[in-house]
Amino acid sequence: MNLPSTMRAALITAPHTIEHQEVPLPEVGPDDVLIQVELAGVCGTDAHLLEGHFHAKLPLIPGHEIVGKVVALGGNVRGFSEGQRVVLDPDLNCGTCIMCQKGMRHQCLHYEAVGVTRAGGFAEYVVAPSNVVYDASDLAPEEAVFAEPLGCVAWGITRLKPEPGSTALLYGAGGIGLLLMQALKASGVSEIAVVDTQTERLNLARKLGADHTFLASEADEQIKALFPHGFDIVTEATGVAKVQQHMVQHAIPGGKILVFGVAPEDVTIEVSPYEIFRKDLTVLGSFSLNSTIPLALRWLRSGQVKVRDLITDTLPLSGLSEAIDQKIAARAGSIKAIVSPTLILEGAPS
Template sequence: MSGLPATMKALRYDKPKSYAVVEVPLPKLRENDVLIKVKACGVCGTDLHIHDGEFIAKFPLIPGHETVGVVAAIGPAVKDFTIGDRVCADNSELCGECFYCRRGQTLLCEHFEAHGVTMDGGFAEYCAYPAGKVFKIHNLSDVDATLLEPASCACHGLEKIAPKLGSTVLMFGAGPTGLCLAQLLKHNGGSHVVIAAPGGLKLELAKKLGAADEYVELSRSNPEAQFQALKDANPYGFDIVVEATGSAKILEDSIHYVRRGGKLVVYGVYSDSARVTWPPSKIFGDEITILGSFSETHMFPATIGYLDSGKVKVEGIVNKTYKLEQWGECLEAMRNKTAIKAAIVFD
């Protein structure tokens, strides 16, 4: 690839919890690949699970699944992209041939691969993606554009939920993807959206973004009074309850806020060992639908439409940026929640 360096700087894990910033060869381009010079790559809670060796991660690995940058090179079969285009990338790669892909259920692909999770991703100076997974962006800053991948997961969640007009919604948690999903639900059938979350940076940002119609500030030490007040104020519950905290305890209790005939959305990222217990008689008698929403496929065009136009607001969600060499500091900020969302940035 003429004019490009032979090697690049990357954050690489050789196994869970063991990482270093290293020099590695530039990715090799397949004929339909686009090489992106990375400008920013988002960090999310999933990356904490990957650090611990969870969430289908495969090692050795260069993490980073929320890549934004400019086109640096293109494969010989690539059309419609030119050097210098500002782009983001869908991290998933699907086989197209397995049982689920042949049924049109590509997210359930038996050979599902994802850059930054099972394949090398964007915590590097360059990353290569199939041209069909690369999308042009115009208005968003590089840092704000890192929200396109998590917001695409929110768009997939919206499709799974399929809210009816006039739905009431309760969301537990005010993390980045939850804030995107709450706004999408407001735009698509949610007549009254409530966010219940601990007080602090995330809840204040939710209010600033106008992500919901009502906000319930939960005590971090003893939220039982607020939980009970929420139930008392909504005796019939909610049409849609979204558990977006990743807490199995809150997920287990969430079913008691679901209206008869309503939907419970399992939306957070949970540890592999987490378990919940629900009374089957309640699910049966109240005809409750329990939905899982995991990732996304084919949602980037819709998501770019919402975010690039400003209809879904993301400014301020990324409140911390770091260089590759500051990865340990970044991890700590994510763990102690001083970062609402972080991003690795490159010059």
């Protein structure tokens, strides 16, 4: 395949600044795969990077939720072919530090990530080591683009270990929340209640399998009336500290609390240690993903997790700033924005 020497890319050049530039095509090392990006999802992490937080090394091409087609292979790479649709696990690790040796590769002491510390998918092409590339040839790009965020959900589920027949309460019905809700159902939860501030999101949650939905302004009394003893699992996908502080009161004795949303780094909450002690609660965190792309792909292939209805905005590269602004503002009606570099190539309006 004849490849160009340059490509279009969206770069964060300084905090709160995105520039669209023509940059050199990434070099392909002996163990690398060069991928032509079909779609890249917009994530809250991209908003943090735009603010100059979360490992940001600027200038940076962000974008870590990537699906595309293989266009070139390094000399040592086996098992892939040109034209094959693939997805990425963006987390890269050294393999030798104490965290990697413990099996916590996403906590690598030498953490690197595609689209976070090195060039990512908001570009026409992206390069990645072949050992973090996975086949997705049997999925549509609109499904495969969810492999990375669903991989993060899969790590949360792996940490949580839901028991068959358990009940769950979930705060937040945005894109990640609706993935988490479906994954809980796929993992044995028999009854799940969802809380959100937007009626449109709650309607979609019902469509995708929620058993009960509650507007946040009315939730507490209604929840206590239906589930007076609490839930086996209480989790959230909001990143809102007040919500995270609130979860303990709805956990049944012996229950589990999963903090999944990303709160600001400098925020703290007040939780009664006596309540955790008295109710025999387990409190868990879940950061990123940890070799969980295969589980995410199984959920997508089986249809246990449905994702097409989550896409509400498909934008060209020039729409990246708009997509991140929508993410920050949690615009009503917006669930998941994805960026398609091919919209520019095909001459779509910018």
